[in-house]
Amino acid sequence: MPTFFFLILLLLPNLPQPEPDINQSPKFNVIAFYTAENDLAHISFVNEANEWFPKMAEKHNFSYESTNDWSNLNADFLSQYDVVLFLDTRPEDSAQREAFQTFMENGGSWMGFHFSAFALTPSAYPQDWDWYHNTFLGSGEYKSNTWRPTSAVLKIEDNNHPATKELSETFESAPNEWYRWENDLRENQDINILLFIDPSSFPLGTGPKxxxxxxxxxxxxVWTNVNYNMIYVNMGHNDMDYEHKYDSNQTKTLSYTFDNETQNELILNSLLWLGSVSSQETSVK
Incomplete structure (x- = not known):
């Protein structure tokens, strides 16, 4: 190789790199709603999510904001966003519920985590929102869960979906409390199941019950409803040192949802897909 070209190759890594265009418009806008007041594991997850998603937003050119003010779940506020996240809970106010349903029925996108699908009658979160739990999610009420939060081997049911197509057929998740539902989602033609718990995970949970x-x-x-731009992810419950709990600000988190690279890829793929399909003409006025 001529000396001149060899020297150019040596100097290439040191050449100034183009700066990212900070004025470039984001590809889509995300708003995450959360409560973060009850279960310490859910609070831990919300705090973790509100650190992880902004990093992904900067890297992949979308905007991310979060709020614990559920009164913002209204037509005017939602008109600024393409994707809504429910990090832990769901809206309880009827006007907020109506605004969310209208947003989804007019091309908006949604991703929900773990407790956002919870409903149990009687409880503080009864099944009093039929559209959301039976039509939209399809799951109906919560029936039971595993305990203690443990990892599971997850298996892909649909490897053609943008959220899963680049993942390995099975992978081990981050520790989580896994939910069982009232309805058999396999019987719902509107539901597309993306991931399920692989039988190699059993026995799953440690009890004591x-x-x-x-x-x-x-x-x-993990599943979607083919009638909406949505995806539900059951993950979102970190393992906590409950046995030595004495202060909500000092109880130790023993596991982190976003410490798992493959699971992170699933979540990021899901969000990028939702951002790409969300209608830019969404109208909730």
Whole structure:
């Protein structure tokens, strides 16, 4: 190789690199709603999510904001955003629920985590929103869960979906509390199950209650509804040092949802897909 070209190759890594265009418009806008007041594991997850998503937003050119003011769930506010996240809970006010349903029925996108699908009658979160739990999510009420939060081997049901197509057929998740639902999602033609718990995970959970340890069964953990731009992800419950709990600000987090690279890829793929399909003509006025 001529000396001149060899020297150019040596100097290339030191040449100034173009600065990212800070004035470039974001590809899509995300707003995350959360409550973060009850379960310490959910609070831990919300705090973690509100650190991780802004990093992804900067890297992948979308905007991310979060709020614990659920009164913002209205037509005017939502008109600024393409994707809504529910990080832990759901809206309880009827006007907020109506605004969210209208947003989704007019091309908006949504991703929900873990407790955002919870409903149990009687409880502080009863099943009193039929559209959301039966039509939109399709899951109906919560029925049971595993305990303690543990990892599971997850298996892809649909590897053609943008959220899963680049993932390995099975992978081990971050520790989580896994939910079982009232409805069999396999029987709902509107539901596309993307991931379920692989049988190699059983027994799943450590108890102490026998019902908190699953030995068999089919458990969907990520799915979409083909009638909406949406995806539900059952992950979102960190393991906490409950045995030594004495202060909500000092209770130790023992596991982190976003410490798992493959699971992160799933979540990021899901969000980028939702951002790409969200209608730019969404109208909730």
């Amino acid at each position: 026998p019902s908190e340890i699953w030995h068999n069964g089919y458990y969907p953990v």
